[in-house]
Amino acid sequence: MNSANSKILESVCPMDCPDSCSLEVEIKDNKIHRIGGSHKNPTTQGFICTKIARFAQRVYSPERILYPMKRAGKKGSGKFERITWQEAAEIICHKFKQIVANWGGEAILPYSYGGSNGLLHQDTLDREFFARLGASRLARVVCAAPTTEVALSMNGKMPGTAFEDYVYSKCIIIWGANPKVSNIHLVPYLKKARARGAKIAVVDPKRNFSAKEIDLHLPVYPGTDLVVALAMIRFYHEINQLNWPFIKEHTRGIEILLEKARPYTFERAAEIARVKSADIEKLARLYLENDPAVIRVGWGIERNRNGGQAVAAILALPAVLGKFGKRGGGYTLSNSAAYKYDSRSVSSYPWNTRVLNMNHLGKILTREKNPPIMGLFVYNCNPVATVPNQKAVLTGLLREDLFTVVHEQVFTDTAQLADIVLPAPTFLEQTEIKSAYGTYALQYLEPVIPPVGEAKSNFEVFALLAHTMGWNDPVFRHCAEEYLQKIIKNIRGMGKNLSLEKLKQEKIEFFDFPDKIPIQFQNVFPWTSDQKINLTPAVLGHNPFHYSEIHSPYPLTLISPATEKTINSSLGEYNLPRLFLTINPRDAKTRGIKSGDLVKVYNDLAEVVVEARLSENIRPGVVAMPKGAWRRTSKNNLTSTALVPDHVNQVGGGACFNDARVEVAKVKGGF
Template identity: 40%
Template sequence: MTQDMIQQENGIFPGVCPLDCPDTCGLLLHKENGKIVKVTGDPDHPVTQGAICNKVRNTAHRVYHPERVLYPMRRVGAKGEGAFERISWDEAVQEITARYKGLIEEHGSESILPYSFYGNMGILSVDGMDRRFFNRLGASRLKQSICNSAGSEGWKSVMGFNGGTVPEVTVLADVIIVWGGNIVSTNMHQVVLAEKARKSGAKVIVIDVHKNQTGQWADWFIPLFPGTDAALAVGIMHIMFRDGMVNEEFLQHYTLGHEELREHVRTYTPAYVSSITGVSAEDIEKLAELYGRAQVSYIHIGNGLQHHDNGGLTVRSIAALPALTGQWLKRGGGASKSNGGYNSMDSDALERPDLRPNPEARTINMNRIGEALAMTEQPIKSVFVYCSNPLVVAPDTERVREGFAREDLFTVVHDLFMTDTAKYADIVLPATSSFENTDLFSSYWHQYIQLQEPVIP
């Protein structure tokens, strides 16, 4: 089937959106004369049902963009200049191999660091074969914590695993709270489901620090001061305990620590919480009443509110709210931050840590790459970058730039385009687009795993 799809010059073929987005849409790829000329949504996908965003609709332009890197290249100018010469794959592989052998012999295998995230969400490409290679090499490990680690830990501390309410049943909620997420721009199919609920009488409440598109779409937008979301959640709890809106039977049977929580929130009166959050005491009372008295309530927790020094505790506080009302017993009730736990893979089978000659190898936090590249003890001597662009995304940009500008740092960048980071590389390798590969894609929102087979060579 795979070869048939590649070889057929014309037709419509199934595809998957590879982007780091919760929706993970099913696609239809339209080919004419061997090229993808149009990308549309797959109406048969059980959740995304044919609707896709403009970014994905224009993916073919990215695949065939004239600036796409097509050949291996070697740097011929100063780091950062972007001056390269074309070389063969054999030359590129031989140079990388020789440099790595030398570094391992002189500085040890942990002097080599892979740096990646999810420019492509393929399970085989980005969570499998790459990890196997760097495990077998004995390279330093990378802590991939740039996006949602704090919130995930906060959620799991309440729920135990990385999953909550599944999307399809949220249409049954009569109160939907979107807390710290601009889902009109970042999770469009959850908006579609919320609209269905709204047509059945549901109220949509958005809590955020500024009135983005999702705030404008809401029935009620509640602005609050940055970093004060946990205080608002605890203030809601205070009113729910005070006014008997909690499900005592659920708390007794299914929770731990509810007695201590009840005592802890006593001091978080509406007036006190208002002074912290900037939300009026009257609105805090109204919000608690709407949420606490709802028959079926759902909270959609976004990523934005975890990007503070209290981010984990913030998500932990919000995640506790559905337990107080026993919403987990109701179809459509509860909350979600990420549902990736439902699609968990056997990571050991994918990544093969058993191949590693140094099981106790150090771990470098990707957020601290600038600091790590400045280390003089056990220095990093090579970075292999793929599916990420640290000079743009990593904190402390100037320090990151200084690190990648080191003349003694051997850098390989494997990408579709000459990124800011690639301009500092010694070797640039061309990457394939997801439509050229066999891969599996899971979602961290819905529960479907999708197969992508090559559609173009």
């Protein structure tokens, strides 16, 4: 406690990030004064990203939604008027009952993603409500679906190498990830490993590390990671370096993998990936000759039509060389399966209605379905800013016959198009249990301030709606505490002594691994039926490891990487004032473009008008716009997702953001 009117309270960051930081929040005069990192979660190491350090700006934003509101003008006008919670609930339930009567429950679609990232406020009462209603189900696959499907099929989502064990690595490959902006607590371990002599290589179209920080940057063309990994496997086979004892004892499916790798010499892979063959060989030798070696497998790999195939080939690399069984060896992907929790284990109703892919929202809302979607309930996400084919999404949301509810903290692009807007609390205003997909900890957070305005949590909202619907089912009468108890009882992998009371007291519980951390093939093994790695998983389809090339009249590939400014689209209201396009000077020169020029980025789907910024950090043939930008940041109110086709990955149905092909031209004027 700093003074009579100041106190320090503990919290946890539940945002969509693998680090799951423990926080110290200073409350002064009953308001948030400062947010910093604590040492409760050892991975946090007492520091946090600037996004969360500045999160009080979101809490007290002038754009904060303080009360329930209903549309008071034409859709998209941004005109709303205040109503009470009871009025809002009655309007929503009346409309939902009408829709069910006229079109059936499947005409209502709940639309959510990872805005909560906790166990209480997603897949609890919301799931119960929509299952009871008979609504359509949503495939939440905008991110991580291909990697999840592949990891499950290959190794049962075996827990990966802990961040702190990277200091023991002699070779680290960061493939399709930028820890400097979306996994910052890995960075200190990279620096320590580097100081101890580790070789570090980065595979990414964009340079995110300096030459002093790494030994090799391989700027592969988006979508070609697959052929690079296959070329490495072919090389190891050709020079008789495959670890056959490990392969025979711990894997299956090697024959097909080797057959598919055979055509990819370094030269052929280099031609496809548009890099030097000598650099692919350098990467292959770095990984072969240094042990232990670890691969940080990022989600950037999956964001194209070859993504699932590529992830499988990359995850095969440590298996074919036997790079397991030591601290600092193996790979890290998502560790979310470590705590073995399935939200369906606490649900009361079967839910067997149709499943709609969230990446197809534009199609779903604008093309005839049977039944059509007449009611949309959006929470924990901002689809206008995050899913492909933005113009189709906007067209669908502007339908006058579509009833849209948005539960949100601030007036996002999606909230602006709602019929009813409901105020949501931030994580600093509600109770939650935070699981992790990077660190190995389960954490408890409780409010550090009361809800701002009349904000209600997801749990409270769906309890209110169920009551207003006239449902008296016992599940809707559970308080949050009772549901938390149900959740805790259904978590596995945390040891026998896990209890809600203990978690509340300690604020953090660690996974029950021997030696406290997982070491692949030493104290954790594949969670497959035979504890073997399936090198050719069935999810890859009838033609596994097939490379598919895009033929397009548009010569540039658009990527939308994460930035240090936002978490997906969260915090976009103040952290990204102007949208820009990063372009290589060579590509800019041929188009007569200079830094600061206004340019249009276009294809058959849309054009987006933004400012150009020239940089050698982006490879030729590729341009980049920040992920999750809001519409108002561009000159013409469209963002990168307007240029992204809504076809999906054959593995897991994931979005193919990096399949966007575009052209860029200079336009007159300025912002």
